[in-house]
Each structure stands twice: as structure tokens, then as C-alpha cells.
Amino acid sequence: MIETKNLTKTFDNFTAVDSLDLKIETGEFFGLLGPNGAGKTTTISLLSTLLLPTKGEILIDGQKLTRNRPDLKRKISVITQEYSMRQDMNMDEIMEYQGRLYFMSRKEIKRRTEELLEFCDLIKFRKRTVRKLSGGMKRKLMVCRALLTDPEILLLDEPTAGMDALSRRQMWNLLRKLNGKNLTILLTTHYMEEAQNLCSRVALMDHGRLEEVSTPSALINSLGNYTVDEFSGDETKSHYFHTREEAIAYLSGLSGQASLRETTLEDVFVERAGRHLMPS
Ligand SMILES: Nc1ncnc2c1ncn2[C@@H]1O[C@H](COP(=O)(O)OP(=O)(O)OP(=O)(O)O)[C@@H](O)[C@H]1O
Numbered sequence: 001m002i003e004t005k006n007l008t009k010t011f012d013n014f015t016a017v018d019s020l021d022l023k024i025e026t027g028e029f030f031g032l033l034g035p036n037g038a039g040k041t042t043t044i045s046l047l048s049t050l051l052l053p054t055k056g057e058i059l060i061d062g063q064k065l066t067r068n069r070p071d072l073k074r075k076i077s078v079i080t081q082e083y084s085m086r087q088d089m090n091m092d093e094i095m096e097y098q099g100r101l102y103f104m105s106r107k108e109i110k111r112r113t114e115e116l117l118e119f120c121d122l123i124k125f126r127k128r129t130v131r132k133l134s135g136g137m138k139r140k141l142m143v144c145r146a147l148l149t150d151p152e153i154l155l156l157d158e159p160t161a162g163m164d165a166l167s168r169r170q171m172w173n174l175l176r177k178l179n180g181k182n183l184t185i186l187l188t189t190h191y192m193e194e195a196q197n198l199c200s201r202v203a204l205m206d207h208g209r210l211e212e213v214s215t216p217s218a219l220i221n222s223l224g225n226y227t228v229d230e231f232s233g234d235e236t237k238s239h240y241f242h243t244r245e246e247a248i249a250y251l252s253g254l255s256g257q258a259s260l261r262e263t264t265l266e267d268v269f270v271e272r273a274g275r276h277l278m279p280s
Helices: 040-047 093-101 106-119 135-149 163-182 193-200 216-222 244-252 265-275
Strands: 002-011 014-024 029-033 057-061 078-079 153-157 182-189 200-206 209-214 224-232 235-241 259-263
Touching: 002 040, 014 040, 014 163, 029 040, 029 163, 029 193, 040 078, 040 153, 040 182, 078 135, 078 182, 093 106, 106 135, 135 153, 135 163, 163 182, 163 193, 163 259, 182 193, 193 216, 193 265, 200 265, 209 216, 216 265, 224 244, 235 244, 235 265, 244 259
Parallel strands: 029 182, 029 200, 078 153, 153 182
Antiparallel strands: 002 014, 002 057, 200 209, 224 235, 224 259
16 A cells, blocks of 8 residues: 655745645555646655655555665556667567666566566567667556566556557556556556546646545546537537436527537546646
């Protein structure tokens, strides 16, 4: 279990993460959502001990995480937004290099590499250098590399940013499979469809603070499960309803162009951003 208590990070006079109290259960698939600058990446950096908190603490399975706890740090792997891999190395070499950093035996590196590349559908590309991999393959390789040491928790900062629709779906399938094997996953994303599809719970952050923690379906339900979009000129106005009947009754009373659909997490995000999640 990951727990943050009053977790705070201040840069000079600016508070990027403000008194964050969060509990993520073992085996959860958890999403950290919020507008640009909300403090998501900073939170990931704190959880991976890349940054140290100004105040508060992080507990992993009830024990305080610090840079001097290699046993706890080993439970956590992080995949950042940058591709931090040598271009001239092939997949096997990337994995071996990583394994040596963690003092793993040759035999163990080979065994895990085989298993992970197979699991991630990369085995036939193992001799390809990073330079020649597609963006999607590089991301999958980063997942393999992060899992080499067999962590219990995977932190992912925008794992599908810039990916095409097909690669994104392949990554979703891979992350779902990993979560199915009881890997705890915490990701940040700007894609609400991604959070709605993958996450069992999401946290909405803004200005470093936690606004709400809930399930995607409860958030959608709070707005209303049915949406009528009313189109006039360049503008679309969305109206939300709790029942299909109410939505249809409203729709039938409209004279202009309009359509009925299911409400999405993106609607929740947009509505809240309009009200109070707006970056200042
Ligand atoms: N090293 C730093 N020094 C000063 N300010 C920083 C530093 N790192 C982050 N910040 C500031 O902290 C705030 C939160 O940044 P962070 O990257 O955590 O947001 P985010 O939610 O991940 O945003 P995005 O969605 O754009 O990636 C921003 O205003 C950012 O400018």
C-alpha cells in the first residue's frame, strides 16, 4: 500500500504539491488527473524519491520511504516522460545494462528479459537498436526495463503521450495484463478516455491540492450518465441528465441540431475545469 501524509513540495516560494493525503491499495490501478501544472509529475517524483518532500511523508506498506531505504525503493519502479535510453543499444543490451545497475546476476537478467520481452510482445525485436524502434515499442521497452527488478508498484508519468490510437490501445492492454498480475499501478494522464478505461479510482488534483478521489463511474454519475449536446454555430452546449428518459424528453423539446450520448470522464473534467480546476 502507498500512503502519503501531508505530502508537500515547495520550490522556493511556490508550492507544487500541497498537503497531499492519499491512500492507494495494493493491486489498485490508480490515476492522477489534473490540468497542466496541477502537481502530478512532482507527486510521481516524490513517490520515486527523485525529489524529497519539503513536509510530510510517504509510507510504503506502512514504512517510511526515504532514499536510505533500498528495500522499499526496490518495490517501486518509475517510467518518466523522457526516453532515457541509449540509442545505440538493442533491447537485450538495455535490459542487461539495467540489471547490472541493480547487481542482478547474468542468469537472472537473462531469465527476466526473456519473460518480459515475451510478455510485452517484443521478443522478435530484441536485437533491434533503440534508434530503430517506433515510439510505441520504445515505451513498451521502458515498461520491460522498469519491471526487470520485479517491483510491486509501477509509477507511469503520461505513458501514452504522443502515441497513435493503436499503440495506445496496445499499451492499455499491456498495463491491464500487468495489473491483473497484482502489480499496483499509478499513472498520470491527460487522456480522460485512458483513465476511464483503465483506472479503478482516480484523484483529481489542482494547484497542488487533492480535489477529490473517486471511481470514474461515480464521478460520471455525479454529473449525470446521459448527455445531450446542443449545437449552435461554432458552439456546443452539453446538458447532463441522470436518466435516459429525462435526456430524451429534453432532446425532443429542442428545435436545433442536437444529439444524445453517454457522459464520459472527459465531460466531468471539462465541467470541473470550467468551474474551479482552471489554471490561474
Ligand atoms: N524544479 C522545479 N522548480 C520550480 N517549479 C517547479 C519545478 N518542478 C515543477 N515546478 C512547478 O510546479 C508546478 C507543478 O508541476 P508539475 O510538473 O508537477 O505539474 P503537472 O501536473 O505534472 O503538469 P503537466 O500536466 O503539465 O505535466 C508547476 O507550476 C511547475 O512549474
